[in-house]
Amino acid sequence: MPSSSKIFTSEIAIFDDSGERLTEPHQIGTVYMKMGAGGFEYYKDKEKTQKNRIGDF
Numbered sequence: 001m002p003s004s005s006k007i008f009t010s011e012i013a014i015f016d017d018s019g020e021r022l023t024e025p026h027q028i029g030t031v032y033m034k035m036g037a038g039g040f041e042y043y044k045d046k047e048k049t050q051k052n053r054i055g056d057f
Contacts, residue, residue, distance in 0.1 A: 009036035011057075019054050032057035 014022045014029040022029045034057045042048045 006037075010034060011036075013057055015054050015057070 011034040013032050013034070014027065015032055016022055016027070016029045032054055040049075042052075
């Protein structure tokens with residue numbers, strides 16, 4: 001049986017409440033992911049998609 005595998009790359013970042021990227025350890029923030037293969041979008045809701053993004057994340 002042939003197998004099929006794809007490599008998907010992603011980048012993870014943590015942002016504070018003002019949208020600044022956190023780079024130091026032990027800081028509290030929200031985790032965002034930049035998906036390399038097409039990204040994520042809410043189904044038929046571009047406004048919600050944009051509202052929940054920071055830049056490319």
